[in-house]
Amino acid sequence: MQISNSPVTIALSLNKKTLTHEYILASKIFSISVIEKDAPLRFIGKFGFQSGRNIDKFKETKYEVLNSKCPAVVDSSLAYLGLELLDKLDAGDYTLFLGKLVESKLLKDGEVMTYNYYHDEKCGMTSSFAPTFMRDIAMSKTCSAKNTKYRCTVCNYIYNPDLGDIDGGIGPGTAFENIPDTWRCPICGVDKTKFVKMEQ
């Protein structure tokens, strides 16, 4: 969230358990990429649901190195911001970081992926590390229509046969039972055995 215009200052809330939180405290620098509307769920899964403690997120991701030496993701992004840590505020399980904009780049024109679009159109769920996470939150109306859905017990992603998993090569209308066993959860990467059938 932008909180001031001179200098341009951005606030970012991060769970204290994340590796990024450690990195910002240690380096006093960070970057933010603005995700495009059509970003694949796998991309969101990698950056939003997996930890840099377990995988190298930059291994198969395009990025640029800023003047501060901080990497900025350019895959599936419209723009990035390079920031210097100005201040921070404790908020329980989270820290609110204030960053001063020192560098930025517009990568391409396009529409931003809003949280609303991610929930309603992509049927994505909220990470338990996100400030907006709530247990037992109702699924969006768009995503709770007909047909039997399956929920990932690891990350709560819902497989909706009406939508399939386009990014994962599964066409709309494919029942969960008909998905190949090699398929992986687009968010957290676990296999089909970690999914449970949802009550209608």
Added chain:
Amino acid sequence: MQISNSPVTIALSLNKKTLTHEYILASKIFSISVIEKDAPLRFIGKFGFQSGRNIDKFKETKYEVLNSKCPAVVDSSLAYLGLELLDKLDAGDYTLFLGKLVESKLLKDGEVMTYNYYHDEKCGMTSSFAPTFMRDIAMSKTCSAKNTKYRCTVCNYIYNPDLGDIDGGIGPGTAFENIPDTWRCPICGVDKTKFVKMEQ
């Protein structure tokens, strides 16, 4: 912006010159209303571009009084939040307030007015008191189409004849010259003489 989920904590950036800033510092309480997509520009004008030092914003506005005694606007709103001040952070011309959610109400279902929609579809401009204000910012593509537009020299609202000013009773296709002299700027309320013709 929500920055934590237990307790639910919201961050709000406010210009230090605003009356609301004074009120929050003195009372340690505040409310936030979630504005609906179809909120009239006059409503946005009253709350976003005018000061409570000059007008009584609640005079012709529906509101409810929260347990904390703080008023919460319900006109043109989908929901409101009642908050207690937890902490604050200095950010130059702005203060970032952190509020703990103590009360909330869903008023009706509907779509939220995003800043994007406000700029592109309503042709609204950003208040000079907003954290995202920039001088000489380009108008959105949607709003910089054909026909001669007029800019309000007080608040920078653009009158676009393609759109008219529905809320103010001016139909789409009405040239600025044909608007009655009794018309007022939907944002800041000044008369037609404060408008200047824009270069094509």
